[in-house]
Amino acid sequence: MLIDLNGKTAVVTGAGRGIGKEIARTLAREGVIVAMLDNHSSLVQEAAGELTGEGLQALPYECDVRDFVRIEEVVADVALKQGGIDILVNNAGVAGGGPVETLKEDMWDLNMDVNVKGTFLMCKAVAPIMKRRRSGRIINAASFAAIVPSYGSAAYAASKSAVHQFTRVLAGELGPWNITVNCYAPGMIPTDMNHFAEQPPERQERLLDTLTLRHWGEKDDVAHLICFLASDFAGYITGTMIDVSGGKLATQIPRVAYEAAVKAGAHEF
Numbered sequence: 001m002l003i004d005l006n007g008k009t010a011v012v013t014g015a016g017r018g019i020g021k022e023i024a025r026t027l028a029r030e031g032v033i034v035a036m037l038d039n040h041s042s043l044v045q046e047a048a049g050e051l052t053g054e055g056l057q058a059l060p061y062e063c064d065v066r067d068f069v070r071i072e073e074v075v076a077d078v079a080l081k082q083g084g085i086d087i088l089v090n091n092a093g094v095a096g097g098g099p100v101e102t103l104k105e106d107m108w109d110l111n112m113d114v115n116v117k118g119t120f121l122m123c124k125a126v127a128p129i130m131k132r133r134r135s136g137r138i139i140n141a142a143s144f145a146a147i148v149p150s151y152g153s154a155a156y157a158a159s160k161s162a163v164h165q166f167t168r169v170l171a172g173e174l175g176p177w178n179i180t181v182n183c184y185a186p187g188m189i190p191t192d193m194n195h196f197a198e199q200p201p202e203r204q205e206r207l208l209d210t211l212t213l214r215h216w217g218e219k220d221d222v223a224h225l226i227c228f229l230a231s232d233f234a235g236y237i238t239g240t241m242i243d244v245s246g247g248k249l250a251t252q253i254p255r256v257a258y259e260a261a262v263k264a265g266a267h268e269f
């Protein structure tokens, strides 16, 4: 069996840049027709243009995942043009924060509205379309922050933990229709959201020291997982969160293994 997604239709939110754009590109390279949604019109137009320039099938839609009226319009348009929706990737997300005592209410609300409510509203619109065909794949962006959160990440970590539990509940509700619902937890992938790779070297070293595979993640590390979860190979996986963080804090101090490896004659890291 091959990962065969040829001719399927996917909706990917937050596809204007970053991981979402890479997910859209990777699915499209597997033969998927991808509806790319983003609240930044110019970003998503440009991103879809890049993909179509590569000969891939991509349709841009300006869509804020907090706006249910617009979501319904977009989802109806995709379903009408493509005859249904096979895959929904709720990638759109924001990460704003600060310590609880100084965290602004509007920042709390933004994290909850985009990350949690946005995921809920997209699922609410797409689930009935998938149910008609008695099949579908829903894949939600959680975060390693839902496993071990960072200092100052209360709003973000709480929102991503909510995505995890939402995923499990929806998996239970949609199981009878053969629709799987999973989420994934990336660790540290340099993007415009976090600028990890542009931080001072000492700060980068401290962050890398938390990783079992001691290098930044790539956007396509996530995109490849999405392809697998969207495929027939993953037909018996639902209601779970998959860690795609390079083994972040898999052991208490991952760096110890690298020090031991250097002593054993491995090249420096």
Ligand SMILES: NC(=O)c1ccc[n+]([C@@H]2O[C@H](COP(=O)([O-])OP(=O)(O)OC[C@H]3O[C@@H](n4cnc5c(N)ncnc54)[C@H](O)[C@@H]3O)[C@@H](O)[C@H]2O)c1
Pocket (backbone or CB within 6 Å): 013, 014, 015, 016, 017, 018, 019, 020, 037, 038, 039, 040, 043, 063, 064, 065, 066, 091, 092, 093, 094, 095, 114, 118, 141, 142, 143, 144, 145, 185, 186, 187, 188, 189, 190, 191, 192, 193, 194
């Ligand atoms: N990069 C990482 O290391 C990392 C780690 C863990 C989780 N994640 C999650 O992965 C997802 C993508 O992250 P990224 O690093 O590519 O971020 P990014 O900021 O580069 O991209 C996010 C995209 O979502 C879009 N977006 C934001 N709000 C939206 C809204 N209301 N409606 C529609 N689109 C909206 C943005 O315009 C942007 O195109 C997010 O959910 C993020 O929380 C990323």
